[in-house]
Amino acid sequence: MDQHTDNTDRHFLGQQKTEGVNEYSREHPIVLVPFLFVWLVVTGGLSFGLFLIIHMEGVAQSFWGPFSVLVTVILLTTVQHIFALRVFNYYLDMVILTSYRVINIHKSLFLYDSKEFIDLNEIQDIKKVQEGIWPNLLNYGNLTIHVATMNDPMTLHHIPKPDYYLHKINGAKRDYIAERRRQKYGNGNANNEQNDAYPQDSPFTEINL
């Protein structure tokens, strides 16, 4: 990341001036499979029912024929809306790893909108859980991040390539801690060699930690 680039609100609202985005992820698409299966069964069943009603003899002359078609169409439309909302919610949930923190965004279009932040410096322990046939076959799992100041750990569910993100978070944490040490000791000591790498106008001096 270019140290002199102003990243304020660059990639997401609330991004700090010197904060760079390292990685981001959504849940593994496998979470949509149960909904896809239910959608296929219900849509197929209702479409078949609609087909039968239309091809029944004398259906056009009665009131109940078109009425049954209307009810079936309403059900079909409702199922399409519900399934589409579930897919959209999948896209809105996101985990962002920046150079300072881990951000877990849990959002739906209408019902909830929550964000959880963990400062990389506060991370005590990260646990990767990848149990079962499908998680190991399709390479997804949960990452649990323990923080001393929080009672409950932050769990990132169904993360694809959990090993990759585990190493990314660990690497970002190490870099962040090294940066803070440089800030703390490097800028105050005129004889320190690292002062050359972080001059007085470095954006790192502007972070309010």
Add this chain to the structure above:
Amino acid sequence: MALLILNIFIHIVSISFALLVVARIYSHVQKYRFEKSAQDRLLKLFHFRWVVWIYLVVILSSAVASSLIIYSLNP
């Protein structure tokens, strides 16, 4: 005829809801501006836009098809 009018009314509500959903999606997406690069492969905004378009097409075609079916059964 009454059923046809009821069907059209229901689908006007359905399409309005779909447009509201799309408006909320785009207002949310505008808060995130990840550049197109190798690092950003997971955002898949392109796929997301396709999903939105498919959703609108399904809802609109459902409205048209149901109206035609009900009209053909009971004009």
